[in-house]
Amino acid sequence: MDLNKVGSVEESIFTAKVNSIKAAYTGDDKKILVSHVGELDQDKVNTISSLVETQMENLGVSKSAVKKIFNIVIETLQNICLHGEKDNNGYQMTYFIIGKNQNEFTIFSGNIITNIGAEKLNIRLNSVKSLNDVELKKQYMEVLSNGELSAKGGAGLGFLTIALKSGNNMDFEFQVLNKEYSLFTLQSKVLG
């Protein structure tokens, strides 16, 4: 599978997704603050996260909102680094975009996942999304009390953290690309 082959079905679906997000942020009071399309590694995580911090501070966003956004950014990006699938050439098809609409910040991300992985993640995310604030905090404490890091380094707290920081304003979608892979997209909102 060559994900970055221009004109392939996979690449067209991916590009259409990125373009539709960007298109939604044209007009008054709307702006794309950060946009990264392509591969991700820890160096890029560092660069993107410090760019986010600077941008938010320049906009005069409250310290607590900056922290919430920063939290979501790190969890989202590190999730992709740990779990995002690569194609046969080692290419990782991902996007990461932050859009601002008045005082609402939306963090969008997309990455490739196996169809089997998508099924599992769908169940997990639906269960997180069904929890209210008290239940989220309870599950967070359970994982924190009993949790250990997986072989891949995952904590099991990433999506719970995103849900908690966004006030469970989190949406996701899985779009099948071919018989092996799907595009996993996630968006979460924070008010600045």
Add this chain to the structure above:
Amino acid sequence: MKRLELKETNNTPNVLFDTEKNIFVIDGKSFPEDSKEFYRPIIDYFDVLKNEKLQELVLSINLFYLSSSSIISVKQVLLKLVELNDKGVKVKVVWSHDDDDDDIKKTGEDYQKITKLPFEFKVN
């Protein structure tokens, strides 16, 4: 004398442990790519301290950002302190946070609940 020093980076905190000077400090931000790898020498350090004759240990933690995997790793560090505490070392954790940072304060309170170690909360 047991000493461990790790210099701060873009995504890892400054760590300074020194039994001779009786200093145990972790401060900065923590979102390493691999938390397990970053915190391993820290966990090992406290593991080795179990064999030292130590009366008192005050660990000062001043982290203004922790990723979720760091949160699990710091818990594992604190569980090592619980072992020292159980061996008779007088352990205390000084947990510092910014005045307006309730999330970091809450993380400290979560750890206090889980480890039942004596915590002192300090506002920066």
